[in-house]
Amino acid sequence: MTRVAVLKGGRSLERQVSRRSGARVEDALERRGHEVVAIDAGAELVELLRETAPEICFVALHGRDGEDGTVQELLEILALPYTGSGVSACVRCADKVLAKYLMRDAGIPTPDFYAFSETAFQELGAGSALPAIEERLAYPIVVKPASQGSALGIKFARTASDVPSALVAAFSYDSKVLLERHVAGRDLAVSVLEGSDGPVALPIVEARPREEDFYDFEARYEIGRTAFICPAELSDELTDRAHALALEVFALFGCSGFARIDLMLSEPDGDLFVLEINTVPGLTETSLLPQAAEAAGISFDELIARILDRAAIHAVAH
Ligand SMILES: Nc1ncnc2c1ncn2[C@@H]1O[C@H](COP(=O)(O)OP(=O)(O)O)[C@@H](O)[C@H]1O
Ligand SMILES: [Mg+2]
Known part of the structure; x- marks a missing residue:
């Protein structure tokens, strides 16, 4: 028997999916006879980990914090073994x-692409480069934020007139976006x-x-x-x-x-x-x-x- 902390929920937009993943993982671990502590990854994460002193952490967090290396970095600092990839692979x-x-x-x-930061549009006139990009990638163009999952913020732009609103949607999720060739x-x-x-x-x-x-x-x-x-x-x-x-x-x-x-x-x-x-x-x-x-x-x-x-x-x- 091992004392396992299941990290779930968190602050990500995929919080609800993570809660379902976590709950299912908890049941599976309990059926295997492990001692399970469920932890919602919020402001008390480090404190709760210190208090419960698990032998292993099962990371069932999706998206921001749990998949981008943030939580993994904390677990490294606390010297707690954890499931899945290490910090650098997550990053x-x-x-x-x-x-x-x-x-x-x-x-x-990987599909051809161009990537821009919000500041490139705001301060470097990246918008004027769009026609050249559109010519190279051909429509439809897939516009997506650099981070996120579950298709959040992804739009298929069918014509040039769809691009601005697709960019705005993607920038509402991340300050970096991809324009990608549609496959x-x-x-x-x-x-x-x-x-x-x-x-x-x-x-x-x-x-x-x-x-x-x-x-x-x-x-x-x-x-x-x-x-x-x-x-x-x-x-x-x-x-x-x-x-x-x-x-x-x-x-x-x-x-x-x-x-x-x-x-x-x-x-x-x-x-x-x-x-x-x-x-x-x-x-x-x-x-x-x-x-x-x-x-x-x-x-x-x-x-x-x-x-x-x-x-x-x-x-x-x-
Ligand atoms: N370049 C592309 N060409 C065709 N379909 C795409 C392309 N990029 C994304 N999609 C569609 O959108 C879905 C989600 O895209 P993905 O890059 O996997 O992001 P995420 O799953 O993190 O939201 C894909 O499974 C696919 O159906
Ligand atoms: Mg995907």
Whole structure:
């Protein structure tokens, strides 16, 4: 039996998803006989961690703080082992702009993009560069904030007149935004789980909108509007390619424990592009990593046990 603190909730816009992930993790840990302390990651986080003195922290926080390295940094300072990736991997993955530059430099396929800060628009006249960008990326252009998840702040601009409002929406989430080439095709998620023999890619999940309006992708996140197919119906060759790409990305970013890599499969040419890396993917009843694990014959309780097994302190000596 181990005393485990489950960190959930927090200040992020994905707070509610995190509360559901956390609650499910707590149940799984209790069924395994662990002593579980649930902690909502707020102003008292450090104090509560000191008081409860857990042996391990299970980070079930999504988005800001929990996925961007902030909480991980605190856990390093407190010398508490924690699940998932270390600080530096979280920092690299949580910032989509940084992640895309790293992938581009490493030769990992990711959709073409340009990134701007709010100050570039306000103080350097970046707005005048938009026509050149629009010409290079071609419409529709995907406009998204550098951080966030669950499709928050993402807009598909179909024409030049859609761009300003899409930028305003993205800037309301983050002071850095991406303008990205739209990939027409299929939405795939590859989960990676690290075992004692190293990271393994799990069966691929395809998110398929039930309706044919590909631009209204926010609707995909509404219950019932998206079908999740696992394993995705792909040729062995494509499955192998997607698995290899996800493992390459997991290693490049220095991820630990588990992660979910979101890809687009372009059609009809069959090219794969990495959109982003989630270091704390959802763990709710409807989340993709648990579905992928299930398809690989790994129950939710077993999945959580394996993630807990890999918990660590990542810092090299200071
Ligand atoms: N460049 C793109 N081309 C086509 N679809 C995209 C593109 N970028 C994002 N999307 C759609 O938006 C969803 C969310 O985008 P993603 O970059 O994974 O951000 P997040 O999941 O953090 O909100 C994707 O799963 C995909 O359906
Ligand atoms: Mg995503």
